[in-house]
Amino acid sequence: MFQDAMQQSGRAPLTLEEAARRFRHLGEETGALRVSLQATERERQAALERANVQATLGRDLRQEMDGLRSSLTSEIHDARDKLAWAMKTVEAQVLASRASLDGLVRSIAQPQGSIGGQAATLYLDLLELSLTGVLSDDVSIDPWTAGTYDPGRRAIGRDWPATACTMIGTARMRNLRHLLERALAEDVPGDFIETGVWRGGACIYARGILAAHGDATRRVFVADSFRGLPEPDAEAFPADVGDQHSTYQQLAINQEQVAENFRRYGLLDERVVFLEGWFKDTLPTAPIERLAVLRLDGDMYESTIQALDALYDKVSPGGYVIVDDYILGPCARAIEDFRAARGITASLEPVDGAAVWWQVPR
Numbered sequence: 001m002f003q004d005a006m007q008q009s010g011r012a013p014l015t016l017e018e019a020a021r022r023f024r025h026l027g028e029e030t031g032a033l034r035v036s037l038q039a040t041e042r043e044r045q046a047a048l049e050r051a052n053v054q055a056t057l058g059r060d061l062r063q064e065m066d067g068l069r070s071s072l073t074s075e076i077h078d079a080r081d082k083l084a085w086a087m088k089t090v091e092a093q094v095l096a097s098r099a100s101l102d103g104l105v106r107s108i109a110q111p112q113g114s115i116g117g118q119a120a121t122l123y124l125d126l127l128e129l130s131l132t133g134v135l136s137d138d139v140s141i142d143p144w145t146a147g148t149y150d151p152g153r154r155a156i157g158r159d160w161p162a163t164a165c166t167m168i169g170t171a172r173m174r175n176l177r178h179l180l181e182r183a184l185a186e187d188v189p190g191d192f193i194e195t196g197v198w199r200g201g202a203c204i205y206a207r208g209i210l211a212a213h214g215d216a217t218r219r220v221f222v223a224d225s226f227r228g229l230p231e232p233d234a235e236a237f238p239a240d241v242g243d244q245h246s247t248y249q250q251l252a253i254n255q256e257q258v259a260e261n262f263r264r265y266g267l268l269d270e271r272v273v274f275l276e277g278w279f280k281d282t283l284p285t286a287p288i289e290r291l292a293v294l295r296l297d298g299d300m301y302e303s304t305i306q307a308l309d310a311l312y313d314k315v316s317p318g319g320y321v322i323v324d325d326y327i328l329g330p331c332a333r334a335i336e337d338f339r340a341a342r343g344i345t346a347s348l349e350p351v352d353g354a355a356v357w358w359q360v361p362r
């Protein structure tokens with residue numbers, strides 16, 4: 001039958017040996033196929049195991065990362081708490097320094113034998129709190145700290161208040177009060193002048209101090225361009241080259257506004273004298289005979305030297321010269337040049353790291 005089939009397919013009939021050989025060959029191929037299937041199966045198992053191991057590793061890794069994340073989060077919280085605590089400590093230290101500065105300036109302002117009763121002291125304390133903007137936490141408008149109120153800065157006049165009448169701060173106001181009260185107590189003849197008044201706060205304070213102590217004759221001279229600082233004159237005053245003060249519109253306050261500020265405090269009267277214009281034009285011919293206190297606050301070399309040239313000889317023996325801007329290089333240079341030219345050796349007394357003063361020898 002097998003041979004019949006082969007004949008029908010048109011092929012030569014297989015011999016028995018050939019059929020047996022092919023059968024054996026088929027068996028061998030099947031065996032090889034089985035072996036390769038088993039190998040494939042082993043590989044599949046191995047791959048499965050590897051996948052399981054990787055899944056386990058991934059889980060472990062994820063758990064480790066979760067652990068890390070939560071420990072990192074708690075470390076960040078700790079650090080934040082520590083930082084907040086440190087900031088509170090610094091804040092407390094600033095407040096403490098301010099309190100001690102207040103104590104210091106108070107003790108300076110009320111030396112033994114200080115004149116005026118408790119009512120005068122309370123009035124002047126309140127006037128000072130209001131004029132500096134400390135009473136109202138008045139925020140700043142200077143380009144460096146704009147929009148903030150920092151009591152530490154205000155105590156030493158390192159910002160420009162938004163609405164308060166002076167930018168010189170508590171310590172320099174106390175120094176002004178101390179020296180004017182000393183001049184009154186020691187009968188040093190003469191008036192008060194500030195050259196560079198801005199909104200007038202220091203002059204308003206001076207007028208209040210005279211009123212509080214019952215002075216009936218001394219005048220307060222209020223000298224300013226009432227339109228800001230001059231542009232630097234490089235040829236005449238090389239120390240002012242590059243000075244930017246003239247570019248700040250915040251420093252230009254008109255005279256009507258300053259007079260209005262005096263009026264609001266009830267301190268505008270005929271003993272307040274305005275000298276409007278550039279110092280070089282107004283000061284040499286100002287109707288001033290004698291000064292008890294000369295306060296310089298014009299920031300620049302030009303403004304400082306012109307005020308000294310015009311007014312220093314009018315300061316009475318025993319009177320005082322206050323230099324608000326000694327912290328500024330051009331102003332300090334003007335002071336040094338002037339003192340050297342005049343042979344002035346009276347010691348420069350510090351106020352708050354910015355201003356200095358000296359007493360004219362008797």
Ligand SMILES: C[S@@+](CC[C@H](N)C(=O)[O-])C[C@H]1O[C@@H](n2cnc3c(N)ncnc32)[C@H](O)[C@@H]1O
Pocket residue numbers: 165166167168194195196197198199200201202203223224225226227228229230251252253277278279280297298299300302303
């Ligand atoms: C820093 S502010 C004075 C601050 C003021 N003493 C206070 O209590 O806040 C400087 C003032 O000086 C004035 N000033 C500066 N140089 C001047 C000059 N050469 N002539 C006239 N005014 C001048 C400016 O107009 C400005 O009002």
